[in-house]
Amino acid sequence: MNSLYIMLIFIAVSVLIIIFLFRSKWIIKVNYQFPEMDDMQISVFFYKWCVLRQKKLRIPDQNEMEKGYVHFYKHLSRKQLHLLKQLQLRSLLKELKILEFKWQTKGGTGDAFSTSIASGAIWAIKGWLIGYLTQHLQLFEKPQIHVQPDFQSSSLETSFSCMISFRLGKTILGIMRVLKIKEVK
Template structure:
């Protein structure tokens, strides 16, 4: 089963300090729109911290699962620029450093089957910021099910549900 998720449009609203996300999915050819604000992100991180507190050996479980995740395609192209050429150079150098660190993290935790393609294109004459990330991950469902069973096994407490169940980004309007 293949699931493809595209985020063709992410726009920042300066008025209400939110991010408008328009996403498309090949599962049922759904298109959804939503807003993500600072409160949503804060709730999401609180729920992650709750999971982190409740599951014993969470890092071991996640790392064990990630050892079985294969990266079969990874392309990351960015166009970055502001009107000042010197600052554009500094920003592009920083982007290279960040991308290199991300690739090193991927290489440490996942199985890279191919050499990642990364590119940073400076735009010296226009103020612009574009990025395109294509990544294909594959894993066996048995490994995912094993990780889920381990999560449930090592869950502290009698209740195995969160106080506030996380809402997917697609369902918010």
């Protein structure tokens, strides 16, 4: 009889811990600066407690990125990435909340004409990205983007900071919806 009570208490505590973890709020903070840092810094918070501080992820160099793009293009040309069309990423994106988004860029080509064209292209890319994020995610703060052309020298500097919040249980359900593959009739 005593072991039955211990087993019931263990099951009840286990269920409560699982419910707590699935309802828990997680925050991921990403920082990157170019050319000062070669690594991306990521911090993970569980509610307000820091679980992982500034884990550095190495950014691949130009040759590694080109190899990745070539590998992706080969699979795309062979139509081996047909599952990407069936993935429903919108259901997963709806579960994410952006608490902070800052992206500042400063640079130039050394020539005023090409610097102005490059600055306009960067504004267009950032504007498209902010529009996409606004449409598919919940933004809690107005995104801060800035492009400063440098007409005098040839340089590029960028600073990126983002905080994303999500609930673990809802994200797991979103991932399950994304991985659900429709049967082809």
